[in-house]
Amino acid sequence: MFLFILKRILQSAPVLLLVTAVTFFMIHAAPGGPFSQERAVPPEVIKRLNERYHLDEPIWQQFVGYLGHLLHGDFGPSFKYPTHTVNDLIAAGFPATFELALYATLFALVIGLTAGIIASLKPNSLQDYVPMSAAMLGICLPSFVLGPILLLVFGIWLQWLPVAGWGQIAGDKILPSITLGAAYAAYIARISRGSMLEILSQDYIRTARAKGLSNARIIFVHALRGAITPVISFLGPAIAGLLAGSFVVETIFQIPGLGRFYVQAAFNRDYTMIMGCTIFFAFLIVVFNLLADVLLVLLNPKVRQEVSGGH
Amino acid sequence: MKYSLHIFLIFISLLVLSACEKRKTLVEIGNEQQVLHVGNPDEIADVDPHTTTGSTEHNVQTALFEGLVVQEPETLEIKPAVADTWSVSDDGKIYRFHIRDTAKWSNGDKLVAKDFVDTWHRALLPALGNQWASYLFVIKNAEAFYKGELKDFNDVGVKALSDQDLEITLANNTPYFLQLLNHNSMYPLHTKTILKFGAIDERSTLWTRAENFVGNGPFMLNEWTPQKLISVVKNPNYWDVQNVRLNEIRFYPIQSEVNAERSYRAGQVHLFDKLPAEKVSSYSDKKDPALRTFQMYGTYFYRFNTTIKPLNDVRVRKALAYALDRESLVKNVTGGGELAAYTLTPPNAYGYTSNTKIPYDPNRAKALLAEAGYPNGLGFPKFKLLYNTTEVHQKIALAIQEMWKKSLGIEIQLENQEWKTFLENQRTMNYQICRSSWVGDYVDPDTFLQLFITDGGNNETGWSNPVYDQLIKNAASATNEAERFEYFQQAEKILNDEVPIIPIYTYVRNRLVSPSVKNWKNHLQDFWVYKDLYLEPQATK
């Protein structure tokens, strides 16, 4: 198992290098530079700024220079917010994003699994349609629609919850977490319903039933264990997606998170910030995929055998 | 299954319970503690006025610094600030300021005349890359120093005669010079602090961090957490601290106007930058006292690329301009009470209103287009209208596309690009017609008419007229206001005859300012002034 994890970590190094290279050349190919603005910037000023940030060097040289800094764990100063280093900005923005993604995932898991299991017990009945239709709402409404609706209803009309901020006013984390988690709750509901149905119709469950095991025991001990496998393979990348996709929710609820920094960096041509965030997120994605795989292996003895025996 | 239902119900009831008790909003708490909550349109790049240019930064800088003089927002009258008195020579070229004895920096240091000399010296150091450097070029020899033609800063027209007396010699008579002094590019900086954290001409050092910062404004930097909060608190060393009633201002970066409006309604900010046009009527209909509507010194216009066919033909440009029903645009499309514009300079700026204009005249537009060889738009080449991606620009572009189609028979394509790409294409003139705007740096026609001098950095139309250039030069060296304005009138007439741009509307800003905020004043350039503000708790509804 340990070897398996170590191997995966080593394998991800070239992945990260590739991500770095592709992003680097792509952002430098994008039209417009970090210093352009509506009021014409005098050419001599642009020249000085380019010199200062080495943007006047050939692109490959810039890339090598960047890699050099990267090896020291230095993402460099942000171009748009030059008094801050990218490392600082990531450190400042990530906790909020991570917390948001965590709450959203918990919300999604609780609601999604509940709805999925309830629905799978009596397929094609009201007990199936109602939770699944409710789950569908999460998928049908993009977060930029759901967010403002929740915000209007609970924040402005009912005045129950704050509409902006993160950790500044009590309760300001509720609406963003629900908004971000809703779509994933729906996905989990559908995936778990699908795999529950699959499993409940399999022979070993029938055997268990025939043996007279209680329904709850069958569902929670036997079926759920199998049904959760696809949910977990979905969850690894989903959490990574949640982190990167939290941009919309962070914007709507004015959360000082990394997702917001990141997307704005792309529009601002904040080269170092884009690079730093891309590498950071890529790293996170690798980690979460690995975690999902490890969990899968632990949950499924057959795969476990294969992993330890096969390598 | 029952368990999961229970979990679900418990979750929902927790949610409801936690929310039910009536909270006090930030605004209500702020009113009691004299803490102003402000929605700023973006995260600031830095606090240093020499390395930043945006209004976002400016909104914070006006709290942290103060110039020699300030401007009364509504009347634009110049009032004493760091300088308590000043005198001007008869030819308008030599200004002498007396710096008040009580002027201090936030760390308690005395603020002296030399601080201004050192600050402006820094502003003109080429290595700093100050984008506002040209602002100081009104000062004698400043431009030569900036360009390296002059090595000794002592030859530049800024001198500290004593700790208290500052003498400034200008290159020309510049009637708007006192206005410039209220601009962020002219604020004094504490150069000793700057030197503590790096070379004097080094950009973006740590001197602007809250724990290092030293300024001279009514407030001083207290906290700066990127994308979250900038907090400034009352500066105890400010010379007029007894008249500063706010204890703290908290700036939140809110990128979307729609979100900002919701924060306002939820009582999380007292005021924010701009009320979106669609929301204006819902406030104006019920005569909400929070709604402030005021004209700005800015113009929304379209640029022509005058170097390509057929837009190099003045008749075509005129036809396109005359065909635009700007009255209908501001009435039906923009919706924020904007004023239709028929010339570049906004009306009534310190007594200057252009006496020529680019009219709306669809019949002449048709005739001109036929004259240029495209009767009813026949054979008119396909071209693109470029704008940057926002709802407002899109609505206007769509309406204009339809107007040209209906009245001239011309089909155009729209192309929206995100901001930086758009800027790049505008800068390199890789467009045919593009959307543009300009907000005056100071209230004087000069700030607008300067744009279109030959090869001006902000010309970006390829248009050039030597007579126009000469008139702008003449205005700069004119000795009295009537003469200056006459040159500007003539220059603007040329602009309106040759139509390198189509003025569309004069900006009007709609802003919500909570009624609990007292003394908030609108300013033609939308400078935010906090010194006199105070908060009065509102009777609860």
Place this chain on the structure above:
Amino acid sequence: MTEFKINIEKGTSLTHDAFMRLRKNNMAMIGLCILIFFIAIALLTPLIAPYTYEGQNLELGATPPSALHWLGTDVLGRDQLTRIMYGSRVSLMVGFIATAVALLIGVLWGAIAGFLGGRVDAIMMRIVDALYALPFTIFIILLTVIFGSSMLLLFLAIGAVEWLTMARIVRGQVLTIKGQEFVEAAITMGLSPWQIITRHLIPNVLGPIIVYTTLTIPSVILLESFLSFLGLGIQPPQSSWGSLISGGTETMEEYPWLLIFPGLALSLTLFSLNFLGDGLRDALDPRASKD
């Protein structure tokens, strides 16, 4: 969706039975009808649209539904029914084509990786991981920034993102069933790996594939709307459901109909896709027929 039909038609009597079962499922059939209705509208729009999609009436402005404009007009006085109809063309096309691309690549990739296992599996899944590690939101933003937004780019970009999850899910499923008797039986019978994958593995993991497909189409349509939200979607005056919805969100209090109707069109489509997917899932489950 085309893949399924191909699978169904060239299949054995088992899939014929499945089709019969599907016909008995009311919700699925209603979903199918709604879907066909929207597809028909998308195809016929140029013939039946009451107005042109770019025609304005500035004097009229935004009006709620009326006899002249059944679904109201937007701020420029454009007929919303027409714009939703034209929008359906864009949105459905993006949804179906990009999903088809994702499905084809993802299913084959996942099944092959899962079945062959070992080194091949490791390499194939590392490639998926590598692609996964790219933060695609930013990549799509960068791509549209560099190349401008175009339909083709949208298909490619979205298709390239979506197949990854499909591959992972299929692989996960294949891993769990591959040890089962019927697969082992097929191996001992000497069937080629390709035959085993296409005849035994894929049909048996069809449930999750269909469920995920019914989730992919909406998520693709939503991804397009997300790009519209960022201002990187389709060029105006054309419309897509995503661009209409993201525009409608801004003014949902002033002109709610600008959000409700495009939102309804989107939701109905997504709901029907899902019920159809559920129906297909139940109908295709081979074991269900033993009851």
